Amino acid sequence: KDQFRSPDYYQLDDLLGEEHKLVRSTVRQWVSREVIPIIETSAQRSEFPRQLLKGLAEMGCFGPTLPPEYGGSGADYLTYGLIMQELERGDSGIRSTASVQGSLVMHPIFSFGSEAQKQKYLPRLAAGTLMGCFGLTEPDFGSNPGGMLTRFTAAGDHVVLQGSKMWISNAPFADIALVWAKDEQDHIRGLIVERGMEGFTTPETRGKWSLRTSATGELVFDRVKVPRENILPGVSGLKGPLSCLDAARYGIAWGVTGAAMDCYDAALRYARERIQFDRPIAGFQLVQKKLAEMITEITKAQLMNWRLGVLKNEGKVTPAQISMAKRNACQMALAVAREARQILGAMGITGEYPVMRHLMNLESVITYEGTHDIHLLITGQDITGISAFK
Numbered sequence: 320k321d322q323f324r325s326p327d328y329y330q331l332d333d334l335l336g337e338e339h340k341l342v343r344s345t346v347r348q349w350v351s352r353e354v355i356p357i358i359e360t361s362a363q364r365s366e367f368p369r370q371l372l373k374g375l376a377e378m379g380c381f382g383p384t385l386p387p388e389y390g391g392s393g394a395d396y397l398t399y400g401l402i403m404q405e406l407e408r409g410d411s412g413i414r415s416t417a418s419v420q421g422s423l424v425m426h427p428i429f430s431f432g433s434e435a436q437k438q439k440y441l442p443r444l445a446a447g448t449l450m451g452c453f454g455l456t457e458p459d460f461g462s463n464p465g466g467m468l469t470r471f472t473a474a475g476d477h478v479v480l481q482g483s484k485m486w487i488s489n490a491p492f493a494d495i496a497l498v499w500a501k502d503e504q505d506h507i508r509g510l511i512v513e514r515g516m517e518g519f520t521t522p523e524t525r526g527k528w529s530l531r532t533s534a535t536g537e538l539v540f541d542r543v544k545v546p547r548e549n550i551l552p553g554v555s556g557l558k559g560p561l562s563c564l565d566a567a568r569y570g571i572a573w574g575v576t577g578a579a580m581d582c583y584d585a586a587l588r589y590a591r592e593r594i595q596f597d598r599p600i601a602g603f604q605l606v607q608k609k610l611a612e613m614i615t616e617i618t619k620a621q622l623m624n625w626r627l628g629v630l631k632n633e634g635k636v637t638p639a640q641i642s643m644a645k646r647n648a649c650q651m652a653l654a655v656a657r658e659a660r661q662i663l664g665a666m667g668i669t670g671e672y673p674v675m676r677h678l679m680n681l682e683s684v685i686t687y688e689g690t691h692d693i694h695l696l697i698t699g700q701d702i703t704g705i706s707a708f709k
């Protein structure tokens with residue numbers, strides 16, 4: 320039975336509305352019931368638990384902030400953040416699947432797509448009957464996506480797409496790929512590539528020690544004919560994909576805080592129960608130091624997330640503020656997971672507890688959606704006005 324008790328040291332619940340708490344409680348209970356009992360086995364086997372897609376869709380985890388006519392529920396960003404927090408409390412791979420579907424596939428179609436594209440794809444993406452992935456990273460262009468080599472050329476009523484993407488979450492099973500590629504004028508555009516288009520393959524990336532419940536793969540385009548109507552008309556340039564990343568990075572700040580909360584909760588319970596030298600290890604000052612610092616850092620991240628959500632609801636948030644929160648929360652969550660693992664001693668390396676799985680997952684999360692150092696440099700650019708990238 321799932322024993323998770325959510326830490327809320329500063330009574331942040333008082334800052335949430337009833338609707339926020341209701342959605343959070345629904346997702347939390349679903350995670351306890353559907354994710355916790357199976358996730359360790361999925362991770363050990365390195366299998367994506369596909370059976371969870373239906374429940375994720377039914378709870379409205381795919382694109383909740385979209386309006387109802389496109390399958391969303393018009394939820395605010397605090398609700399969205401809380402959903403991500405609860406999902407990643409279960410596992411980063413499950414949150415990844417929801418992040419990609421909502422923030423990286425539905426968001427660009429909603430923001431930059433034609434009405435026909437929105438009608439065609441969004442309701443099915445929200446219902447989980449169509450799954451998507453987001454192709455930006457290439458083998459030679461990760462932190463510097465502007466240098467991408469994937470291109471398309473015009474050919475009548477379609478374009479011909481050539482190139483490849485790497486490290487793409489959901490790629491092995493996705494029905495559509497939202498791909499960013501350069502046109503003949505070197506402008507970056509978004510295209511919707513559908514599984515089954517000739518020359519399009521999605522080989523799976525094997526052997527990961529991290530995010531093992533998430534399916535990762537490549538997108539290979541060998542002269543793929545894509546109808547012109549599949550190009551997103553509303554955006555051109557790197558700001559297209561980067562604005563999608565803003566949406567996903569926001570959710571990650573909340574998500575990894577959920578993973579940290581789970582690690583802290585497991586470590587606190589274990590420390591109270593584990594007896595050494597005839598007393599609970601929670602009584603030792605060094606263990607208390609670890610636990611006290613963990614809850615302090617979690618509380619700071621929770622406050623940051625809440626404030627970021629309010630700014631986002633008010634339309635005032637900046638990309639640099641999101642970068643700061645993503646970076647801080649990932650670093651915090653990794654540190655919490657490492658300390659929790661130490662508190663659990665040898666048990667900490669087993670699948671009896673969620674800690675090692677979170678710890679390994681977080682090594683991906685601190686790298687994808689912009690590495691730890693890239694986010695630091697985004698803050699650096701924001702406060703000095705000088706880009707370290709040029």
Ligand code: TGC
Binds near residue numbers: 419462463556
């Ligand atoms: P730079 O010259 O600064 O900007 C180019 C244009 O983009 C605009 N812009 C943004 N727009 C919206 N949001 C942002 N965060 C933006 N940052 C920049 C900028 O205003 C400019 O617009 P315009 O109109 O003047 O053209 O670009 P740069 O080439 O110097 O690169 C900047 C840098 C390094 C920060 C950026 O490239 C970056 O963020 N790199 C990290 C790449 C990254 O995060 N990749 C993630 C791939 S997707 C993924 O990992 C999914 S994992 C999903 C999961 O499983 O959960």
Ligand code: FAD
Binds near residue numbers: 454488489691708
């Ligand atoms: P690199 O860019 O090669 O960076 C290597 C190191 O160099 C890092 O430490 C970095 O911080 C440092 N570095 C690079 N440039 C600078 C600089 N200017 N200054 C200082 N240091 C620098 N991508 C997608 O498009 N879609 C996805 O769905 C997706 N899912 C992913 C899932 C997983 C499990 C993983 C691991 C990655 C995923 N990614 C995805 C890719 C991810 O976004 C990239 O891995 C990430 O952006 C970093 O790129 P890179 O791995 O090529 O590292």
